[in-house]
Amino acid sequence: MQTVMGIENFHDKCKPIYLALGNFDGVHKGHHSLIQALIDKATVNEGQALAFIFEPHPAQVLMPERAPRLLLTPHGKADLLEKIGLDVLIYNPFTREIAAWSPEQFVEKILISALQISEVFVGFNYTFGHRGAGTPEYLKQLGDKLGFGVNIIAPVTYEGEPISSSLVRKALKVGDVLTAFNMLGYHPVIEGVVAEGEHRGSQIGFPTANVGVEAIYNIPGKGVYAAHAWIGSKVYNCVVNIGSKPTFHQEYPVSIEAHLMNFTGDIYGQEIRLSFLEKLRDEQRFQSIEELVSQIARDRNKADEICRAYDRDL
Numbered sequence: 001m002q003t004v005m006g007i008e009n010f011h012d013k014c015k016p017i018y019l020a021l022g023n024f025d026g027v028h029k030g031h032h033s034l035i036q037a038l039i040d041k042a043t044v045n046e047g048q049a050l051a052f053i054f055e056p057h058p059a060q061v062l063m064p065e066r067a068p069r070l071l072l073t074p075h076g077k078a079d080l081l082e083k084i085g086l087d088v089l090i091y092n093p094f095t096r097e098i099a100a101w102s103p104e105q106f107v108e109k110i111l112i113s114a115l116q117i118s119e120v121f122v123g124f125n126y127t128f129g130h131r132g133a134g135t136p137e138y139l140k141q142l143g144d145k146l147g148f149g150v151n152i153i154a155p156v157t158y159e160g161e162p163i164s165s166s167l168v169r170k171a172l173k174v175g176d177v178l179t180a181f182n183m184l185g186y187h188p189v190i191e192g193v194v195a196e197g198e199h200r201g202s203q204i205g206f207p208t209a210n211v212g213v214e215a216i217y218n219i220p221g222k223g224v225y226a227a228h229a230w231i232g233s234k235v236y237n238c239v240v241n242i243g244s245k246p247t248f249h250q251e252y253p254v255s256i257e258a259h260l261m262n263f264t265g266d267i268y269g270q271e272i273r274l275s276f277l278e279k280l281r282d283e284q285r286f287q288s289i290e291e292l293v294s295q296i297a298r299d300r301n302k303a304d305e306i307c308r309a310y311d312r313d314l
Contacts, residue, residue: 001082004090007052007114012088016047016118019111020086022126023057025165026071027080029185030123030156037153038121039085047118048087052110053077054094060216061094069218071165071184073191076273080186103134107142119149124162126152158183175221177276187228187275187310190219192256194267206296208241208257211272219256220276222283226303228310229260230273236260237307239299240274243283259296261304277310 004010020038024031035051042049055074059067072080078089101109106129111117120139128134136152143150155162163183171179172188180188192213209229213219222243229238238260244253258274280299286292 001078001086002088003078004088007090007092007110010050010088010090010115012048013116016042016045017115018042018045018047018049018119018121019115019117020049020051020121021128022051022123023053023165024051024077024081025057025068026168026184027077027084028156028163028165028168028183029158030153030163032084032185033156034121034123034153035081035084035086037151039087041119041121041151042087045118049085050088050090050115051081051086052090052092052115054098055091056094058094058099061096062099067216068165068169070216071168071188071218073217076189076191100130103129103138104142105129106134107139107146111148112146117148119151121151121153123153124155169218172218172220175223175225175279175282177220177225177279180276187277188220189273189275190217190256191271191273194270194272196268206259206293206300208259209267209272211256211258211274213256219254220279222254224280224283224299226277226280226306227258228275228277228307229258230275231267231270236263237304237311238274239280239296239303240276241283259300261300261307278306280306 018038018041020035022031022034039049057067057070074091081089111120120143122136122139124136126136128139136150140150140152157163161167168180168183171183177188190211190213192211194209195212196210220242225240225242227238227240229236238258240256240258242254242256258272280302286295
């Protein structure tokens with residue numbers, strides 16, 4: 001897959017263009033259905049399958065204090081779209097000037113002038129243009145008028161509700177990584193950089209990687225989890241604690257600490273990706289260090305057992 005930064009840098013228009021519009025945060029099963037329909041249509045018509053995504057997320061520009069925390073980094077999103085089979089991903093900057101475009105201006109500038117699309121694919125609840133005034137139905141009217149096809153993809157449901165990024169975040173907030181998995185189609189992930197911590201893990205015999213995640217990204221709720229940890233091309237079974245260290249502090253910022261099994265070495269400053277498999281328990285306060293150490297040992301053993309059961313998925 002080719003990733004293009006800025007629509008002005010896309011020049012390959014020798015094949016008919018079939019375009020997906022949306023943010024695709026999480027690339028959940030609903031997004032997968034849309035992208036697969038796009039690819040199928042492009043393949044049949046000997047065209048190319050493109051996705052156009054604004055980066056950063058429009059909400060981060062227009063109302064950062066209310067913007068949803070994102071499920072994936074741009075790199076993580078691109079990896080998943082490539083695995084589905086997308087040909088080209090265009091990341092285009094979102095600005096306040098673009099936010100002021102009417103639906104008609106958006107269609108004229110992006111779909112007609114810049115890309116000369118054959119057909120466009122959108123979700124059932126897609127909006128575009130100033131204040132989201134454009135709807136899928138209006139896009140279809142514009143397509144009929146301007147000569148491009150419009151495909152409106154129905155939702156994929158889970159337990160009777162349309163799958164959405166908001167529903168995935170709701171599940172993760174309470175640590176329900178299995179429900180999130182059922183909606184995403186893959187184990188939920190976070191990415192960050194290993195940073196200096198308090199070194200308490202090493203002091204009690206369970207060294208941990210303190211994972212720094214940018215504030216714009218979503219993390220699972222407080223608790224202890226079994227996970228796979230990826231550092232470069234290597235993967236390790238691990239147990240992850242997300243919480244405020246109540247045994248040691250009255251108040252403390254939420255931190256993410258991963259104990260990697262069968263690992264020794266210095267990984268400060270390195271990128272790490274955690275793939276959450278199952279939640280083991282809620283965060284709790286222990287009356288003594290000895291009680292904490294005993295529980296961590298049990299968590300480690302249980303996490304290792306769970307990780308081994310999932311190793312076939314790697």
